[in-house]
Amino acid sequence: MQVPPSLINSLAGLKGFNEEAFKRVHSSGRQVTSIRFNPAKLNGGSAATLFDGNLDGKIPWSSNGYYLTSRPSFTLDPLFHAGAYYVQEASSMFLEEAIKQMADLTKPLRILDLCAAPGGKSTLIQSVISEKSLLVSNEVIKTRVNVLTENITRWGGSNVIVTNNYPKDFQRMPEFFDLVIVDAPCSGSGLFRKDPKAINEWSEQQVEQCSRRQQSILADILPALKEGGLLIYSTCSFSKEENEEICDWFIKNYRLSSVSYQIRPEWNIIETVSPEKNAYGYRFYPDKLKGEGFFIAAFKKEKLDNEFRKEATAKGGSEKVTSKEIEVAKPWLKSGGDFFLIKHNEELFAIPIHLEKDLMVIRSVLYIKKAGVKLGTIIRDELIPAHELALSTIISPFIPAIVIDKETALQYLRRQEIKVDSDSKGWALLSHRQLNLGWIKALTNRVNNYYPKSWRILNK
Numbered sequence: 001m002q003v004p005p006s007l008i009n010s011l012a013g014l015k016g017f018n019e020e021a022f023k024r025v026h027s028s029g030r031q032v033t034s035i036r037f038n039p040a041k042l043n044g045g046s047a048a049t050l051f052d053g054n055l056d057g058k059i060p061w062s063s064n065g066y067y068l069t070s071r072p073s074f075t076l077d078p079l080f081h082a083g084a085y086y087v088q089e090a091s092s093m094f095l096e097e098a099i100k101q102m103a104d105l106t107k108p109l110r111i112l113d114l115c116a117a118p119g120g121k122s123t124l125i126q127s128v129i130s131e132k133s134l135l136v137s138n139e140v141i142k143t144r145v146n147v148l149t150e151n152i153t154r155w156g157g158s159n160v161i162v163t164n165n166y167p168k169d170f171q172r173m174p175e176f177f178d179l180v181i182v183d184a185p186c187s188g189s190g191l192f193r194k195d196p197k198a199i200n201e202w203s204e205q206q207v208e209q210c211s212r213r214q215q216s217i218l219a220d221i222l223p224a225l226k227e228g229g230l231l232i233y234s235t236c237s238f239s240k241e242e243n244e245e246i247c248d249w250f251i252k253n254y255r256l257s258s259v260s261y262q263i264r265p266e267w268n269i270i271e272t273v274s275p276e277k278n279a280y281g282y283r284f285y286p287d288k289l290k291g292e293g294f295f296i297a298a299f300k301k302e303k304l305d306n307e308f309r310k311e312a313t314a315k316g317g318s319e320k321v322t323s324k325e326i327e328v329a330k331p332w333l334k335s336g337g338d339f340f341l342i343k344h345n346e347e348l349f350a351i352p353i354h355l356e357k358d359l360m361v362i363r364s365v366l367y368i369k370k371a372g373v374k375l376g377t378i379i380r381d382e383l384i385p386a387h388e389l390a391l392s393t394i395i396s397p398f399i400p401a402i403v404i405d406k407e408t409a410l411q412y413l414r415r416q417e418i419k420v421d422s423d424s425k426g427w428a429l430l431s432h433r434q435l436n437l438g439w440i441k442a443l444t445n446r447v448n449n450y451y452p453k454s455w456r457i458l459n460k
Ligand code: SAM
Pocket: 114, 115, 116, 117, 118, 119, 120, 121, 122, 139, 140, 141, 144, 167, 183, 184, 185, 186, 213, 217
């Protein structure tokens, strides 16, 4: 693999850049595979006992991230479909450390992951924040929202709202968020080892274009951040035009201060300062650590840009949930959770009660793709359960579950006909290694497979 010479030239002189080592690591063809476990689905077990593949040590800056010795077929692992882990590049898992170092996670926070698809950062954020906090996971490109929704659904939390909006749309909710994550679209040079085809698309003009887009995304989203709130900016590009120069531009144009991180020397992450405003940035070079190219920086919003604060207010109500419907839905939810039920197009959703007001505001100003956990539809006083409920962490442990082996799990995930041992009729969960995969309905002489068609495994 040959890195474009113009990229190499543009990196000369940057702190931490070592041309020889950089070229060597790119031509070595070495691939690093890593996954991050879902602590909400470990069921008290450890990552090592849950996962069949070979773990190759922990990722130093992540609580639940591990390297693998080789890349298995994740598609053929039922645990992946159950949301037990997410396949994520190791450097980008530093976001956990970045959030923990700068935010007070004991407080209920409103967090926005602005450029969220396919959901790597959002699932990480979900595992880091408290249940009292709200995560809004947004993706502007419509065709990418489905994969984001699937990954959020698999992760199982109830305190997430998935939206499909432009950054500018968030100006309808001024000063709403305590923390905004902008994992910006970029020229992608940091991922050349993983995706060598991206080399052909890379050009200096593309870097310039990306840099302009990054500026407009940051400018558009800043009004939605609270005064005193924090913004984390990251890219998977090595180019200073998308990293340190963006930090300079941001600080020059808005009332922001740069935030620094404590970096342990053994991590080999390089701290840089931007040329004009001395803003801190953190570079991940693949020749220095076990991960891909990544850049991260953080800012604190100092003072209001807008003197006149206009708080977003909730408009309109939701379809009424009757007390009968609440009674029908309740046994499906684990006890102790305090949920607010909402109906939309005849479907019932559960969201933590303390997030009710936030949901109403967001509903008034944004396009919501998913809110909380979809429970299902009530027909003739019976709940037809939704797939989301099966994968959620709020489902009652008393719902009947049939334990199946890996082969049957794969047949189920392919949406094929399956045979299971069950004397009782009706709805049941299928569970593999203590993790729910989805619903079946047992009839007198057959079992109906309710795995969502659009999610089914297509390869053999
Ligand atoms: N955060 C994601 C994760 O960890 O899985 C990866 C995000 S990717 C680097 C950047 C995302 O920004 C893409 O999903 C892309 O569709 C989205 N995007 C592209 N143009 C955008 C724009 N003008 N404003 C906001 N987001 C944009």
